[in-house]
Amino acid sequence: MTGEAPAAPPPGEPPATPPTADAGSPTERATIVVTDDLERSRLTTFFRLILVIPHLIVLALFSILALVLAIINWFWALFTRNTVAHDMQARYLRYATHVFGYLNLIANPFPGFEGAPGSYPLDPQVPEPEPQNRWKTGFRLVLVVPALMLATTLGVAGSSSYSGNYSVGLITTVAFLAWFAILAIGRMPRGLRDLGVYCLNYGIQYWAYVLIVTDRYPDSDPLTKDYGPDPAPDQPIRISEDAELRRSRLTVFFRFLLFLPHLIWLLLWGIVVQFTVIANWFVTLFAGRPADPLHRFNGAYLRYVTHVYAYVSLVANEFPGFVGAPGTYPVDLHIAPRERQNRWKTGFRLILAFPAMILASAVGGLLFFVALFGWFVGLFLGRMPLGLRNLGVFALRYSAQASGYLWVLTDRYPFSGPSLEQLPLEQPPTESAPLPEPA
């Protein structure tokens, strides 16, 4: 990352190209190559927790060896800038990724015990050994703390708590929901798989950093990951963001207090929306499609919620308006015009939305992390790291999709994979009639 943010396009204009992170070349950071075909065996899925036990035993023993090597390498790198037994550590990272991919249903085949490269649909690419910075090595345990917190939020840190608060982590939520989905349809939902890949990808980068395999800091950007050759399916609710990473330190410091007027308005408007959502549900159930005014009204509220949460979580810099008008904010929600909806899906929407709401709650943890670290980084550097910002954009988009589904704005199920953000937003869908300009 250069630290220099390019000029922001006018509010409302989608970026010309999807934003990317300067994350270094693929060989500099560990990454996972995905060749998984989403097919899953119901039988092995049902017994997955039991089947994985032998691997967990081997992994535990392997972990002890990896830890000892990491301690040796810490001293060695501190004096010589180089590490020893790199192949062994790389094998450990591959094997751990295979095992956790299998455990969390991110991949289907039973993995081998060797951690051999190219042997699994989730194939970790561990960077080649290179001289490491002594300062980064010496202070590794301190430097790793933010990454540890994100890894814990994702559930790939190997611990479930960093502050005494127990957390199962995002990947466990993914696995829990995927277990039911696979047993029902015999396939892994693409979005859940991609989200799991993101978690594992961050996990391998985190562990490569912790185990002194590389001194490249883990990259939280979901846009730089490989989610397989097929693009994610498009969705009626999408998000766009500008390239602005500059943050005003003054507004960062007081961000929560500046959010308060919006909070009041969110609550007041939200009371009305509760009734309009119910009304729209009835209309959709009987007419087969939402009422246009209600669709636009609820859509405006959802867009407003996205604007406000983008602001308070430092995903965006500018103070948002109060009416949720499309095209008025750098992080904008694009909601397709109302369309015909399946009555069955409408009738049982509350039940059907339950898994999405569970996942949205877990993704909300990511947004909290983004806000927390974005606050510190924004205050000190006056800008938001691109990876953190993009992670926040993903969290906001998924939360908006989950709410949009629950509020009958669409009957398309929310797509939980961060891979959707890699899909260019060429022709942002717009609502049938624009809302009035903000006051």
Add this chain to the structure above:
Amino acid sequence: MSASPAAGRRVLVAAGIAAAVALWVFAFLQLWQTSVPSDLSLPALDPTHYFSQSEIDRASSYQTFLNVDALLALVAQLVALGIYAIKGPGFVRESAAGRIGTGMLLGMLGLAFVWFSQLPFGLAELWWERKHDVSSQGYVTWLIDYFLAAGGEFLFISLALLIVMALTGLWKRWWWVAAAPALVAVTLVFAFVQPYLIPGQHDVHNPAIAADARQLAKQEGIPGTKVTVQNTHNLGGGPNAEAMGLGPTRRVVLWDSLVQRFPNPQVRVVLAHEFAHLSRDHLWKSFGFMALLALPIALAVALITRRRGGLYEPASVPLAIFVVAVLLFATLPLQTAFTNRLESEADWVALNTTRDPGAMTSLFQRLGRLSKAEPDPPGWEQFVFGDHPSIMQRIEMAKAWRERNPGR
């Protein structure tokens, strides 16, 4: 010889202005009236009869620091807002909101500037109070409270700017006429709900105090007025009490530090004083006074911001805040004098109700010692900061009451 239409219009305008000024003065004089006898002259008492010389010296030294700190804080606030008036319009680019939303942001950021400017002086004051055992509040707690208190101010200025800037959309030149009563109306709403926003309140558990409260409220013509006790031990301050609310929400809130540590006769005086604020409609008078001040201030804001497009333009908000701060600073002595008169009246009513000048004298002796207040502060200090009568003035009033009511 007939006058030209322009001259006639000028005469009309001048007459209108004169009538408005006369009305303003008349309203002000009405509010200025209190029930304290106009012929009441306070006896000049010697503070050393009530406080030891060392206590007076310590209080003087203590208050000198606080006064300097408060004056510097005022100057710093004006400087900060002056800088903000110049630099503030640049923050327009931090907003993607519309005209009003951007105005709200700029208003809140103005208060953020004030927050920073006041921080060192607030910390210095706390340090001084802790050093003299007047406060036991921790620095971290204070900082958190100070930060969160800004939240309330941010909300208030957002609401105020929402109203004012919405009015500028309706009446670009004459918005100020409607703004002053609208803002006072908002303040009235806040005052109405304020009793419900005070945390840690409970009923009076002491039966004697509860009985006194019932009797005093009845005596002052406001029977059934609610009295609660607020847990303030975590605030680390001294004893205090407050009258708040309007109509059905009005109540007297006693701090637990007062109820627990002061004898009942002294608590009775405090109760009677606070009831007097309610029975004499001091809150309403304060709002009336606020409305009288708000009108010319709003006019001044309208005139001064006209070069920047008036308050219709969000970029004018920083300048408007600065103008308001300067005018409030300029009228500070008037504000303190007005509040001082209301407090004097509450003392006088309390004396008439309790008929216990001895309790009042001992109450203020004790309060003076606890707060290390200067018994007889210099005139300039009372002129600028004296929104309550000084300790000696209150003791002197008790003495004057006793002289008018021999036998007590």
